[in-house]
Amino acid sequence: MNTDRRFPSPARRVARLLPLLLAAALATACSSSASDGAETMPAPEVSVARVLEREVRQWDDFTGRVVAVETVELRPRVSGYVQRVAFEEGQLVRKGDLLFEIDPRPYRAALARAEAELARARSEARLAAAQDERARALVEARAISREEFETRSAASAQGNAAVRAAEAAVAAARLDLEFTQVRAPVDGRAGRAMVTVGNLAQADATVLTTVVSQDPVHVYFEADEQTWLRYSRNAAAGRGDGERKVRVGLAGEEGLPHEGTLDFIDNRVDPATGTIRARAVLRNPDGLFTPGLFARVQLEDARETTALLVDDKAVLTDQDRKYVYVLGEDNTAQRRDVELGRVIDGLRVVHSGLSTEDRVIVSGVQRVFMPGMPVAPREVAMASPPEAADATADAGRQAAR
DSSP: HHHHHHOOOOOOOOOOHHHHHHHHOOOOOHHHHHHHHHHHHOOOEEEEEEOOEEEEEEEEEEEEEEEEOOOOOOOOSSSSEEEOOOOOEEEEEEEEEEEEOOHHHHHHHHHHHHHHHHHHHHHHHHHHHHHHHHHHHHTTTTSSSSHHHHHHHHHHHHHHHHHHHHHHHHHHHHHHHHEEEESSSSSSSOOOOOOOOOOOTTTTTTOOOOEOOOOOOEEEEEHHHHHHHHHHHHHHSSSOSSOOOEEEEETTTOOOOEEEEEEEOOOOTTTTTTTEEEEEOOOOOOOOOTTEEEEEEEEEEEEEEEEEEEEEGGOOETTTTTEEEEEEESBBBEEEEEEEEETTEEEEEEEEETTHHHHEEESGGGGOSSTTBBBBBEEETTTTTTHHHEEEHHHHHHHHO
16 A cells, blocks of 8 residues: 555556646647747838938027017106096007096196296386387486496396296196196007006106007017027128028917017126027017017027938937937838937938938837837838828728728
8 A cells, every 4th residue: 555655656647747748738839829920920011201401591499578669657747636547457559648637727727827927027028128228218318327227228138038937937837737648658558557536646756557569579588608609600701691580489379470580689698697688579460479478489590501300200219318210221120319409390400320311210110119120111201291101101001902
């Protein structure tokens, strides 16, 4: 009995090994089937385009703020109590429109008093002139002394001076009366009324409201030293004498749809920031640009340069490196690290890493899982969008079916 337990029979040995042999056979069959499937998997279809080389004009990107060309803090020129607010807050006003009216009664009375003083001065001047004429006749007849004649002559001159002073007082009083009507100094949009009816407005002190012009507008932005020096060298070489174009986009807008021109560059670089301030002017007929808005600005370079361009959608990212897949020998995808520049007309400038002989995968790049993977290339133009290339490929496959 003990001997049989220590040494099992051959039949029992085979029964124990049979499950292991079946598992090994099954694993071998599955591995063989997977390798056969991998060998027969078709290469993914991709669109490739030759690297484009052409003359481009670079646009430099900046950020800025919209500023009104004219901004006025409206203050009264005379003191008094506000009698009327003649505008609606936020409305567009024209130059000369009435905005506020200060109680004119004290100034109307002052004007009447000044006119009365003028009338008295003129009357006294006429009397002094008549006495001076009589004194001339009497002094010739030796009926009065020379001293009395000179006294009457001086009185006539003083009367004329008093008339001129009274006339100036009337003019000043009339101006004060006019200043009780506070009018818009420029075309633009009025802000809220800072002072309402019944409140005291102090001359040259109280802010009544603000008026900002609407069309055109300025966009101020800061350029770094390197960009400024590059533009300065181009101007010195005679390549920047023409009108410099700018493109502007606001928050939430696609691209930069608004065009303007550069009209001012400051005369010094700020040593604290290493930037220089520049200004663009844009038309604003519909009032879209409101002072204070954030703006994205692109400034056109004056010179054209030869650049290599690829579709921006072909560029992939590996941590801090940028790369593309190019078509290698035997129709395989090869990784190529690149150094990129700005986007110009939807195409990305490539500073290094590619040549004009390279063909870049621009569509179907998501089907490439690793470098060296076989692909089925289809030639397209670099300027063609990937969506159009995919649609063309689908149409071709449907026609083949």
